[in-house]
Amino acid sequence: MHEPKLTAAPTLRRSLWRHLNKLRWLTLIIVFTMLALIPSISLYQTYLAAHAYDLLTPSQQQFYDIMALLTSWFTQHPLKELDAIKGNTWSATLFGLQLSDPLAVLGQLAASLQLYWPFLLSALIPVLLTIIFGRFFCGWICPATLIYEMNSSLSVWLRHLGLISGEQRLDRRLKYLVLIVGLALSTAFGSVMVALIYPPAIIGRELYYAIALGGFGSGTIFFILTLLFDLLVARRGFCRYLCPGGALYALLGRYRLFRIQRRVEQCNDCGKCNAICEFSLQPMRDDFGQECNNCTACIAICPTDALHFSIRIRDQAGQGDGYLGPKYRQSRREADQLKKESGL
Amino acid sequence: MNRRTFVLAALGGIAATLLAIKAVPGSAWAANRVQQYRMRFLRPPGALPETDFLSSCIRCGQCAEVCPNHCIQYFDLQSGVEAMGTPYIIPRQQACILCMKCGDICPTGALAPIAHTAEAIIDNVAMGRARVDESLCLSFQGKTCGVCYRACPLPDISLRVGRLEQPHVLDQCVGCGICERACIQMPQAIRVIPDYS
Numbered sequence: 155m156h157e158p159k160l161t162a163a164p165t166l167r168r169s170l171w172r173h174l175n176k177l178r179w180l181t182l183i184i185v186f187t188m189l190a191l192i193p194s195i196s197l198y199q200t201y202l203a204a205h206a207y208d209l210l211t212p213s214q215q216q217f218y219d220i221m222a223l224l225t226s227w228f229t230q231h232p233l234k235e236l237d238a239i240k241g242n243t244w245s246a247t248l249f250g251l252q253l254s255d256p257l258a259v260l261g262q263l264a265a266s267l268q269l270y271w272p273f274l275l276s277a278l279i280p281v282l283l284t285i286i287f288g289r290f291f292c293g294w295i296c297p298a299t300l301i302y303e304m305n306s307s308l309s310v311w312l313r314h315l316g317l318i319s320g321e322q323r324l325d326r327r328l329k330y331l332v333l334i335v336g337l338a339l340s341t342a343f344g345s346v347m348v349a350l351i352y353p354p355a356i357i358g359r360e361l362y363y364a365i366a367l368g369g370f371g372s373g374t375i376f377f378i379l380t381l382l383f384d385l386l387v388a389r390r391g392f393c394r395y396l397c398p399g400g401a402l403y404a405l406l407g408r409y410r411l412f413r414i415q416r417r418v419e420q421c422n423d424c425g426k427c428n429a430i431c432e433f434s435l436q437p438m439r440d441d442f443g444q445e446c447n448n449c450t451a452c453i454a455i456c457p458t459d460a461l462h463f464s465i466r467i468r469d470q471a472g473q474g475d476g477y478l479g480p481k482y483r484q485s486r487r488e489a490d491q492l493k494k495e496s497g498l
Numbered sequence: 499m500n501r502r503t504f505v506l507a508a509l510g511g512i513a514a515t516l517l518a519i520k521a522v523p524g525s526a527w528a529a530n531r532v533q534q535y536r537m538r539f540l541r542p543p544g545a546l547p548e549t550d551f552l553s554s555c556i557r558c559g560q561c562a563e564v565c566p567n568h569c570i571q572y573f574d575l576q577s578g579v580e581a582m583g584t585p586y587i588i589p590r591q592q593a594c595i596l597c598m599k600c601g602d603i604c605p606t607g608a609l610a611p612i613a614h615t616a617e618a619i620i621d622n623v624a625m626g627r628a629r630v631d632e633s634l635c636l637s638f639q640g641k642t643c644g645v646c647y648r649a650c651p652l653p654d655i656s657l658r659v660g661r662l663e664q665p666h667v668l669d670q671c672v673g674c675g676i677c678e679r680a681c682i683q684m685p686q687a688i689r690v691i692p693d694y695s
Contacts, residue, residue, distance in 0.1 A: 196563040203566035237564055237599070245558035245605045252605050258556045262606055266553035273606045338512050344553040345580035355557065359583060362559045363572065371574045373583075
């Protein structure tokens with residue numbers, strides 16, 4: 155067994171990986187902004203197509219001017235060329251490339267019981283990325299994650315104020331049941347039911363309704379209920395216990411290549427990673443599993459850079475106490491003591 | 499029986515039951531949905547027959563985002579949970595201009611891609627068929643109007659006019675609804691009767 159030097163100070167050269175979490179926040183914000191921008195662009199295009207600037211109300215004219223300014227940096231032919239970016243995270247068309255959520259494909263397959271190849275292929279890239287990076291969609295792209303994480307921060311504030319916040323533990327496998335039942339209902343009703351209970355799909359649609367059609371739909375009520383569920387029942391409870399898409403991504407990413415692992419030699423058992431983990435996993439006890447969405451919050455908070463990305467298809471088995479932690483050092487000291495005494 | 503066998507058996511059982519339900523014609527869940535709709539609306543051009551359309555549409559919202567005429571709207575719960583989030587057009591509010599962009603962008607083929615040519619549109623688009631209410635139509639009351647004919651994107655193919663510009667809908671009407679939108683009578687004397695098949 156590797157013998158650590160107990161007197162060694164933690165390495166001071168901090169790893170750059172800990173900044174990934176900021177990059178993730180940036181990605182989330184960009185995705186969310188795009189989800190608001192695309193409906194705005196769509197509305198702007200209808201105003202353009204109508205050729206009736208002077209018939210718009212003053213607020214619509216302001217909107218038109220802002221959009222004209224924003225889009226003028228990218229294109230001189232907004233009516234035609236802005237069609238290149240359409241859709242949302244549920245299904246999008248980016249410069250002729252169609253991308254769809256794997257759950258959309260599975261749901262449509264369950265509902266129609268027919269194969270439509272162009273649509274199946276549109277999920278190919280997301281599926282491949284999920285096989286490599288696991289539930290990365292949940293942590294890095296999902297527009298609901300942005301709101302859910304802010305909601306978790308809210309629950310922390312509420313706890314500081316002494317108000318209730320949910321700390322229930324349910325069974326993680328519940329979401330697989332939701333996935334199966336959702337798909338079964340899709341088949342039964344002949345309609346893609348999973349689209350109605352999947353927060354990123356709901357947000358994509360509702361943002362379009364709110365911006366282009368003038369009001370939120372009832373999907374918003376469902377989404378607010380999921381926020382309340384997170385606040386009152388369990389932190390990030392919907393993602394962890396109920397989300398059908400999260401279930402599918404977790405299954406696809408079970409043997410993901412990129413996973414966060416702990417270097418036991420550098421771990422000091424401070425437990426910050428366990429506390430920060432939105433999904434209540436335990437990085438400090440090597441418990442990542444298929445649930446980890448590679449959000450890198452634990453890497454960012456680790457004071458000793460013990461957590462890092464590694465390329466392997468299974469988690470390391472529990473490695474025990476961190477070598478820099480008090481428990482391990484105590485046990486080493488006792489072992490040394492014992493050795494010394496027996497040597498005498 | 500271990501857990502794996504149990505899960506597989508349960509999944510198989512569910513799948514078999516569902517297939518059986520789907521296979522029985524006229525069963526409760528596969529029943530004719532069109533009868534449930536309490537409003538008159540059109541599906542966007544190139545839409546599959548209603549049952550297939552509902553099972554193919556993933557509610558991604560791209561058809562409306564690409565529609566330059568802003569005519570596509572989405573159902574909330576008013577037409578049942580099966581139709582929630584699916585696109586519809588109310589021609590009197592805003593009619594389809596047959597630009598065919600929605601079919602091109604639809605990822606699932608729920609709206610079939612159709613070339614933007616008159617022939618392809620006439621052959622493949624069947625949103626409905628216009629019907630003239632002669633008791634309301636001005637031309638049939640002796641006041642020469644012809645607005646619907648002027649508005650029609652396929653004049654003399656879908657709609658021709660006779661004496662006093664009286665409109666007569668032809669078999670090749672694709673049901674875009676521009677005539678209904680244009681009609682100057684209140685209520686409109688020409689309406690599109692949707693075709694969901």
